[in-house]
Amino acid sequence: xxxxxxxxxxxxxxxxxxxxxxxxxxxxxxxxxxxxxxxxxxxxxxxxxxxxxxxxxxxxxxxxxxxxxxxxxxxxxxxxxxxxxxxxxxxxxxxxxxxxxxxxxxxxxxxxxxxxxxxxxxxxxxxxxxxxxxxxxxxxxxxxxxxxxxxxxxxxxx
Amino acid sequence: xxxxxxxxxxxxxxxxxxxxxxxxxxxxxxxxxxxxxxxxxxxxxxxxxxxxxxxxxxxxxxxxxxxxxxxxxxxxxxxxxxxxxxxxxxxxxxxxxxxxxxxxxxxxxxxxxxxxxxxxxxxxxxxxxxxxxxxxxxxxxxxxxxxxxxxxxxxxxxxxxxxxxxxxxxxxxxxxxxxxxxxxxxxxxxxxxxxxxxxxxxxxxxxxxxxxxxxxxxxxxxxxxxxxxxxxxxxxxxxxxxxxxxxxxxxxxxxxxxxxxxxxxxxxxxxxxxxxxxxxxxxxxxx
Numbered sequence: 001x002x003x004x005x006x007x008x009x010x011x012x013x014x015x016x017x018x019x020x021x022x023x024x025x026x027x028x029x030x031x032x033x034x035x036x037x038x039x040x041x042x043x044x045x046x047x048x049x050x051x052x053x054x055x056x057x058x059x060x061x062x063x064x065x066x067x068x069x070x071x072x073x074x075x076x077x078x079x080x081x082x083x084x085x086x087x088x089x090x091x092x093x094x095x096x097x098x099x100x101x102x103x104x105x106x107x108x109x110x111x112x113x114x115x116x117x118x119x120x121x122x123x124x125x126x127x128x129x130x131x132x133x134x135x136x137x138x139x140x141x142x143x144x145x146x147x148x149x150x151x152x153x154x155x156x157x158x
Numbered sequence: 159x160x161x162x163x164x165x166x167x168x169x170x171x172x173x174x175x176x177x178x179x180x181x182x183x184x185x186x187x188x189x190x191x192x193x194x195x196x197x198x199x200x201x202x203x204x205x206x207x208x209x210x211x212x213x214x215x216x217x218x219x220x221x222x223x224x225x226x227x228x229x230x231x232x233x234x235x236x237x238x239x240x241x242x243x244x245x246x247x248x249x250x251x252x253x254x255x256x257x258x259x260x261x262x263x264x265x266x267x268x269x270x271x272x273x274x275x276x277x278x279x280x281x282x283x284x285x286x287x288x289x290x291x292x293x294x295x296x297x298x299x300x301x302x303x304x305x306x307x308x309x310x311x312x313x314x315x316x317x318x319x320x321x322x323x324x325x326x327x328x329x330x331x332x333x334x335x336x337x338x339x340x341x342x343x344x345x346x347x348x349x350x351x352x353x354x355x356x357x358x359x360x361x362x363x364x365x366x367x368x369x370x371x372x373x374x375x376x377x378x379x380x381x382x383x384x385x386x387x388x389x390x391x392x393x394x395x396x397x398x399x400x401x402x403x404x405x406x407x408x409x410x411x412x413x414x415x416x417x418x419x420x421x422x423x424x425x426x427x428x429x430x431x432x433x434x435x436x437x438x439x440x441x442x443x444x445x
Contacts, residue, residue, distance in 0.1 A: 004161060021161035021204065022194060044192045046345070048258055057232055057261035063191045064262070065184070067161045068206060111257065132344040133256020 008069040010035070011079025019066035026050045028066035029076060037077035037106040041135065048134035051107035052076045058114040060133075077106035080113065088158075089113055089151040098147035100138035108134045112148045120156050124149070163206040167292050167321050170205050175294040175317025177203050183319055184208075185228045186262035188255060189271045207319065216240060221327020224290075227267075227320045231260035244325050245440060246334030246353055246433070250281035253338060256345055266320040272306045273347075275373040279306070280353035281336040283370035283378050287325050293318035306377040331358040331365075333440035335433040338372065339425045341416070348373045349417040352405070352430040356388075356437045364388050364438070369401075374409040374426045381405050384430060393438050401434065402427030 001020045008015050010033070019028050026043075029035040029052070038061050041047035045060040052061045053075045054068075080087045089109050092098070099105045108131060115122060115130045122130065127145055136144060161184075164170035174181050181203040184190055193199045207213055213228035216237050223240050234240060235252050251265050254277050268278035269289070282302045289300045294317045302323070307313050314320070338351035351372035359365040367388050369381040384404035391397040411422035 022159045043195055045188055045259055051258055058258050059261040060258040063188055130257050133258045
């Protein structure tokens with residue numbers, strides 16, 4: 001299969017990669033660029049573990065072709081902390097035990113950050129609907145919701 | 159498989175028309191990539207239409223809106239003008255999938271995927287929306303209802319692509335609504351659904367109506383008798399009961415683990431009644 005050369009921006013840095021036409025953005029991130037924060041859960045856009053933003057929109061990277069990343073601005077979980085300083089969401093997840101096995105966590109953090117950028121003070125219902133596409137089989141969700149609310153309050157105060 | 163990001167609609171049409179094997183159009187990809195991965199389709203050409211100028215635009219036109227074929231659910235949901243004029247169209251489309259899916263999914267893709275349960279389509283049928291189709295023989299405007307041919311099949315000819323969907327303008331005393339039944343609260347496929355669009359007269363009665371039913375036949379149904387029943391009324395209980403009966407009369411659903419024939423039929427009528435009531439209240443509130 002003929003490969004495609006793609007120029008894109010990931011977490012603010014210009015990146016070039018080569019991929020096959022049927023390769024997903026998720027596979028490119030993980031296998032070619034060693035950005036293994038996004039996880040493959042279902043591979044069919046149901047679980048949200050591969051969540052990233054493309055041009056500011058929250059998407060499942062398993063449902064995006066690598067080739068579509070040409071000239072796009074992509075943000076992944078790897079760009080969330082500022083060096084060694086964790087993002088308020090990341091800190092809240094640790095402090096409020098919002099994760100157990102951790103597979104869903106990068107996707108949920110990326111999704112929650114996208115929500116708070118759009119709506120800094122979501123209701124619990126808005127928050128739960130926004131995260132409905134991020135499945136977690138460990139926590140039962142309540143601790144995740146509380147952690148996002150704590151981070152949101154902190155970010156509004158900051 | 160070859161991937162091409164077409165720069166113009168003419169280029170996309172020429173590629174698709176001139177291709178001898180299996181080809182697929184890529185808009186949001188939320189159906190196509192799942193089908194690729196499962197091996198359900200194995201195209202040797204995929205034409206991405208998102209880079210074609212105009213495909214991602216929502217443009218006011220003739221009092222209504224032209225929605226490009228690559229406009230995502232998230233983009234449509236943020237458009238105040240469309241949300242005010244066609245709330246039922248927006249709520250139907252925005253019910254599809256998760257936030258992540260809404261970041262990519264398109265109405266044109268939902269239409270062309272041709273599932274009888276597609277949540278974007280009943281409201282578009284009720285709205286009397288038209289589809290602009292470009293192909294090797296030029297451009298034509300087609301009523302939404304004429305695009306689906308059956309589950310997974312459309313009436314589009316080889317080389318034809320949908321470039322936009324047109325939502326017509328309408329008077330102030332008008333609105334629409336969409337409801338579906340699913341066994342959970344989010345991220346599921348409709349077991350039955352209904353979209354209703356109403357225009358009210360100055361006396362508060364229904365001046366004209368369009369009713370569409372989803373997931374109860376091989377394609378979305380236009381329930382003409384049900385629309386006739388509610389026209390000229392204020393949607394009193396007796397009228398709504400007759401409307402539901404008219405809806406039930408045209409349902410030809412499948413029987414599967416998600417819903418029996420009886421359940422889907424009954425539910426479609428109930429949802430049509432409730433959607434009509436919501437559309438009526440919305441239209442009244444605007445007047």
